Amino acid sequence: xxxxxxxxxxxxxxxxxxxxxxxxxxxxxxxxxxxxxxxxxxxxxxxxxxxxxxxxxxxxxxxxxxxxxxxxxxxxxxxxxxxxxxxxxxxxxxxxxxxxxxxxxxxxxxxxxxxxxxxxxxxxxxxxxxxxxxxxxxxxxxxxxxxxxxxxxxxxxxxxxxxxxxxxxxxxxxxxxxxxxxxxxxxxxxxxxxxxxxxxxxxxxxxxxxxxxxxxxxxxxxxxxxxxxxxxxxxxxxxxxxxxxxxxxxxxxxxxxxxxxxxxxxxxxxxxxxxxxxxxxxxxxxxxxxxxxxxxxxxxxxxxxxxxxxxxxxxxxxxxxxxxxxxxxxxxxxxxxxxxxxxxxxxxxxxxxxxxxxxxxxxxxxxxxxxxxxxxxxxxxxxxxxxxxxxxxxxxxxxxxxxxxxxxxxxxxxxxxxxxxxxxxxxxxxxxxxxxxxxxxxxxxxxx
Amino acid sequence: xxxxxxxxxxxxxxxxxxxxxxxxxxxxxxxxxxxxxxxxxxxxxxxxxxxxxxxxxxxxxxxxxxxxxxxxxxxxxxxxxxxxxxxxxxxxxxxxxxxxxxxxxxxxxxxxxxxxxxxxxxxxxxxxxxxxxxxxxxxxxxxxxxxxxxxxxxxxxxxxxxxxxxxxxxxxxxxxxxxxxxxxxxxxxxxxxxxxxxxxxxxxxxxxxxxxxxxxxxxxxxxxxxxxxxxxxxxxxxxxxxxxxxxxxxxxxxxxxxxxxxxxxxxxxxxxxxxxxxxxxxxxxxxxxxxxxxxxxxxxxxxxxxxxxxxxxxxxxxxxxxxxxxxxxxxxxxxxxxxxxxxxxxxxxxxxxxxxxxxxxxxxxxxxxxxxxxxxxxxxxxxxx
Numbered sequence: 112x113x114x115x116x117x118x119x120x121x122x123x124x125x126x127x128x129x130x131x132x133x134x135x136x137x138x139x140x141x142x143x144x145x146x147x148x149x150x151x152x153x154x155x156x157x158x159x160x161x162x163x164x165x166x167x168x169x170x171x172x173x174x175x176x177x178x179x180x181x182x183x184x185x186x187x188x189x190x191x192x193x194x195x196x197x198x199x200x201x202x203x204x205x206x207x208x209x210x211x212x213x214x215x216x217x218x219x220x221x222x223x224x225x226x227x228x229x230x231x232x233x234x235x236x237x238x239x240x241x242x243x244x245x246x247x248x249x250x251x252x253x254x255x256x257x258x259x260x261x262x263x264x265x266x267x268x269x270x271x272x273x274x275x276x277x278x279x280x281x282x283x284x285x286x287x288x289x290x291x292x293x294x295x296x297x298x299x300x301x302x303x304x305x306x307x308x309x310x311x312x313x314x315x316x317x318x319x320x321x322x323x324x325x326x327x328x329x330x331x332x333x334x335x336x337x338x339x340x341x342x343x344x345x346x347x348x349x350x351x352x353x354x355x356x357x358x359x360x361x362x363x364x365x366x367x368x369x370x371x372x373x374x375x376x377x378x379x380x381x382x383x384x385x386x387x388x389x390x391x392x393x394x395x396x397x398x399x400x401x402x403x404x405x406x407x408x409x410x411x412x413x414x415x416x417x418x419x420x421x422x423x424x425x426x427x428x429x430x431x432x433x434x435x436x437x438x439x440x441x442x443x444x445x446x447x448x449x450x451x452x453x454x455x456x457x458x459x460x461x462x463x464x465x466x467x468x469x470x471x472x473x474x475x476x477x478x479x480x481x482x483x484x485x486x487x488x489x490x491x492x493x494x495x496x497x498x499x500x501x502x503x504x505x506x507x508x509x510x511x512x513x514x515x516x517x518x519x520x521x522x523x524x525x526x527x528x529x530x531x532x533x534x535x536x537x538x539x540x541x542x543x544x545x546x547x548x549x550x551x552x553x554x555x556x557x558x559x
Numbered sequence: 560x561x562x563x564x565x566x567x568x569x570x571x572x573x574x575x576x577x578x579x580x581x582x583x584x585x586x587x588x589x590x591x592x593x594x595x596x597x598x599x600x601x602x603x604x605x606x607x608x609x610x611x612x613x614x615x616x617x618x619x620x621x622x623x624x625x626x627x628x629x630x631x632x633x634x635x636x637x638x639x640x641x642x643x644x645x646x647x648x649x650x651x652x653x654x655x656x657x658x659x660x661x662x663x664x665x666x667x668x669x670x671x672x673x674x675x676x677x678x679x680x681x682x683x684x685x686x687x688x689x690x691x692x693x694x695x696x697x698x699x700x701x702x703x704x705x706x707x708x709x710x711x712x713x714x715x716x717x718x719x720x721x722x723x724x725x726x727x728x729x730x731x732x733x734x735x736x737x738x739x740x741x742x743x744x745x746x747x748x749x750x751x752x753x754x755x756x757x758x759x760x761x762x763x764x765x766x767x768x769x770x771x772x773x774x775x776x777x778x779x780x781x782x783x784x785x786x787x788x789x790x791x792x793x794x795x796x797x798x799x800x801x802x803x804x805x806x807x808x809x810x811x812x813x814x815x816x817x818x819x820x821x822x823x824x825x826x827x828x829x830x831x832x833x834x835x836x837x838x839x840x841x842x843x844x845x846x847x848x849x850x851x852x853x854x855x856x857x858x859x860x861x862x863x864x865x866x867x868x869x870x871x872x873x874x875x876x877x878x879x880x881x882x883x884x885x886x887x888x889x890x891x892x893x894x895x896x897x898x899x900x901x902x903x904x905x906x907x908x909x910x911x912x913x914x915x916x917x918x919x920x921x922x923x924x925x926x927x928x929x930x931x932x933x934x935x936x937x938x939x940x941x942x943x944x
Contacts, residue, residue: 126607333841343940412606416605416606417605417607419606421606424936436606440600440882443602444564444595445592446595446596447595447596448610450618458609460616460820461821462616462822476607477607478598478601479600479601479608480609480611481596481608481611481613481614481615482592484689485689485731486733487691487876488729489824489880490821490882501881501929520929520931520933527604534608535607536611538609538611538612538613538616539731540612544603544605545604
């Protein structure tokens with residue numbers, strides 16, 4: 112337990128509606144769906160047909176460019192529909208739960224006693240491999256590459272994020288099994304980013320690194336940057352903490368069990384708390400009768416307010432998300448809003464009276480609070496990126512499509528979530544995350 | 560006030576593309592968004608956005624300029640009544656009123672011409688009205704001598720908006736500070752009307768100037784080898800000069816607003832002053848004439864130095880954009896301003912040229928800062944490899 116890495120740059124956005132530490136288990140959902148759109152750059156190829164019966168763990172589709180990466184059914188039942196969008200792109204693969212939940216049997220073994228190949232094989236076959244993502248680019252890891260390390264951040268600093276200390280505390284044994292599996296894959300190079308008060312400090316088989324500071328200190332990309340930054344040609348893998356738990360469960364029970372805890376948060380939720388259901392469950396199972404009845408519109412987000420996806424109640428929760436946030440839509444005009452003293456307006460700048468009340472929590476809607484403009488204020492982004500990266504210069508390199516510069520300025524080290532605060536603070540309302548993904552897509556296309 | 564919103568919403572279809580009044584769309588949009596923050600919500604990326612927008616940021620700069628403007632109005636009256644020897648017989652409000660009557664038309668012309676052109680350009684280019692001119696429109700009157708003819712203010716403003724900004728693509732794209740472009744345009748196009756001793760003090764026809772009053776600025780005096788100002792007057796601003804630049808106190812009030820709100824960059828302000836003080840000290844060491852031997856810190860109080868450092872150098876668009884670049888940029892502005900001021904006999908004031916020059920070099924400074932950053936990152940790659 113060495114020193115703490117203290118980060119000063121960043122911003123904690125004080126939103127109303129953080130989850131109370133109460134866990135409610137929901138009944139098993141009647142439907143679940145896996146959404147290929149949750150995986151950037153994936154081209155899915157279906158393996159089974161509509162109406163076919165499946166067991167939990169049966170492969171549904173695979174990645175066209177990595178055929179060994181399978182996506183499997185979270186529950187036993189029937190494939191009821193493959194919903195497609197424009198140009199027949201697959202959006203949702205929906206499974207209806209069968210009367211008895213049958214599941215495939217995988218190897219039940221201590222991952223410490225298996226070889227790296229066996230661990231990899233088990234993860235690929237069971238469909239848990241997609242939980243492992245790689246930097247650069249934030250896409251599913253390629254089974255052929257060898258990462259220099261695997262990083263797990265055990266705390267999330269984004270607005271209203273779930274507290275993993277609370278979510279995982281009772282299952283640290285299973286978490287340890289998951290870490291053991293990852294240690295096998297990476298040749299014992301697992302790093303665990305922990306917050307100052309953490310229940311994860313006794314996990315073995317991993318290097319524990321303490322971080323303190325405002326958001327994005329909990330972002331795994333920021334932690335990698337400070338521990339083992341990614342240079343050209345290097346690869347680091349990342350896994351979310353609850354997904355480590357799912358991997359651990361696979362090795363302990365020999366079955367896939369995608370039970371996950373979701374924090375239902377936001378100012379529009381009656382009683383924000385934690386709810387346990389299955390990965391891929393319909394959003395409505397979590398939100399029904401738990402959202403305030405209002406005469407204005409609301410926005411449901413799968414994920415947090417900075418990086419999540421806007422979603423309808425009848426759609427399904429995103430693959431990597433551990434949180435559902437509900438905020439007001441805010442599609443209303445505000446008279447002379449720019450001249451308001453701003454007692455109720457949270458801001459990263461000191462241009463509003465709200466700065467005088469540092470402890471207050473705020474209701475913030477999805478309104479842009481201003482029009483799109485050319486880039487003017489130059490110091491805003493740097494204050495919220497705690498990395499040795501110049502965000503504005505990197506974004507300009509992307510806009511200029513200058514691949515050499517993108518590489519030199521650190522595009523390998525960041526994905527959308529690391530620059531999400533830039534988009535939040537921008538006075539010119541620049542679409543920072545879109546620009547960044549454009550740059551990443553260019554790199555994937557040009558350099559592979 | 561519902562009816563206003565209804566009016567704008569109802570008229571919106573008439574100004575859309577292809578509709579009859581499309582040529583009014585930017586005017587419609589400009590007034591509508593001025594009165595009401597739009598109802599646009601986040602479509603992609605982050606779902607919440609900071610309440611700060613350019614309207615807010617720009618209006619804070621305008622607010623920061625208000626002390627300098629009000630004091631400038633008072634000082635215009637004050638200098639006038641000194642010139643005609645009536646100061647002792649005139650009350651505060653009469654002095655202020657005189658200045659108000661002199662200054663207000665300059666402000667109106669600057670905003671009228673500038674915003675008019677902004678609307679036209681927004682119309683032609685099909686984008687929204689940019690807020691940048693809200694600040695430029697206030698800066699331009701404040702850096703003009705009070706006796707600048709209004710038509711010159713109009714021409715200079717038009718030149719600044721068109722050639723200082725719109726040819727580059729509008730607010731955010733310009734290379735030079737538009738207000739300084741206006742000032743430089745007048746300085747070089749109409750040197751006779753923009754310098755000398757007669758432009759700094761407002762006089763009406765038939766006014767008789769008392770004996771011994773020259774109307775010269777302290778800096779013109781210094782350049783001519785005489786010292787004719789008191790430090791206290793220079794500090795509070797009771798000296799002849801451009802409308803808004805004379806009072807150190809009023810400018811520092813503005814600086815306080817900019818720094819506390821974080822809208823103005825304190826690094827640039829601090830380093831500009833540091834550069835100026837440094838150069839002043841160096842010149843003091845070699846003091847061979849009156850101007851060079853002026854105590855180094857007096858330079859901060861005289862002429863446009865403080866005003867330029869606080870309101871002009873900090874313009875985020877034309878300044879250096881990198882953190883280190885900002886320090887270098889400010890420092891060089893300070894050094895150059897004093898150097899031009901003291902050494903060059905043709906220009907008793909150097910702030911305008913120093914800032915324009917460093918505006919030009921800001922991208923170069925940034926380039927080297929970024930190269931240094933890249934080099935450091937490459938070194939990191941070698942160490943870990």
